[in-house]
Amino acid sequence: MNKKRYILSPITGIIQKxxxxxxxxxxxxxxxxxSKKKIIVSPCNGKIKNYxxxxxxxxxxxxxxxxxxxxxxxxKKKNQKYTYIPINKESINTYAGKILFLINSTSLHDQSIYLQTTVNITCKKKINNxxxxxxxxxxxxxxxxxx
Known part of the structure; x- marks a missing residue:
């Protein structure tokens, strides 16, 4: 009996396509x-190959x-500044739900950062939605x- 392996969403948002x-x-x-959220997590257990x-x-x-x-x-807006905070600096092993990035706006009043996240899954086995x-x-x- 094969066990299903799930791939989770790396960010909170709405699926477009x-x-x-x-x-x-x-x-x-x-x-x-x-998404308008600023936390990006690992979608599955595994190893980070390229970061x-x-x-x-x-x-x-x-x-x-x-x-x-x-x-x-x-x-982002034209003059808006932001910072990336990589959380996972030393470890190449990761697990589902582990925070990998935080994105902070340097302006206290303007928090309107918008992300488009693309998830490409490649596998020899069948991938089901x-x-x-x-x-x-x-x-x-x-x-x-x-x-």
């Missing part, structure tokens, strides 16, 4: 989430063979897909 990328050898899924704190981007190799790329695009588009997600709690 879910794409199935056609490839006969490797299964791929792309999920786009919009780009300045670009708010990382690749996780999960324990069960899936490779997950989390890429964040930051939308749990959520449809236009659903709310909670970081580290809501399952996006399972393998």
């Amino acid at each position: 879910i794409f199935d990328i056609k490839n006969p050898i490797i299964n791929q899924k792309k999920i786009i989430i919009h 780009y704190p300045k670009k708010i981007k990382f690749i996780i190799q999960s324990e069960y063979g899936a490779q997950i790329l989390i890429k964040n695009t930051l939308f 749990l959520k449809k588009k236009s659903h709310k997600t909670q970081a580290g709690i809501t399952a996006l897909a399972f393998i």
Whole structure:
């Protein structure tokens, strides 16, 4: 009996689109989430392969063979300043729900930072959807897909 392995949402927000990328050898899924939250967590247990704190981007190799790329695009006002706070500096092992980034606005009065998070899942096994588009997600709690 195979055990389902879940991939959780890395950020609290609303799912905009879910794409199935056609490839006969490797299964791929792309999920786009919009958010105004500032905490980004790990979507599964595994090892961080590439970690780009300045670009708010990382690749996780999960324990069960899936490779997950989390890429964040930051939308802000013209003169608004912000800081990235990478939480996971030394450890390359991670677990589902572990905080990887915090984003802070340096202005006390203006907290309007907007993120578009793209989750690319690549795996040799079949990737199944749990959520449809236009659903709310909670970081580290809501399952996006399972393998």
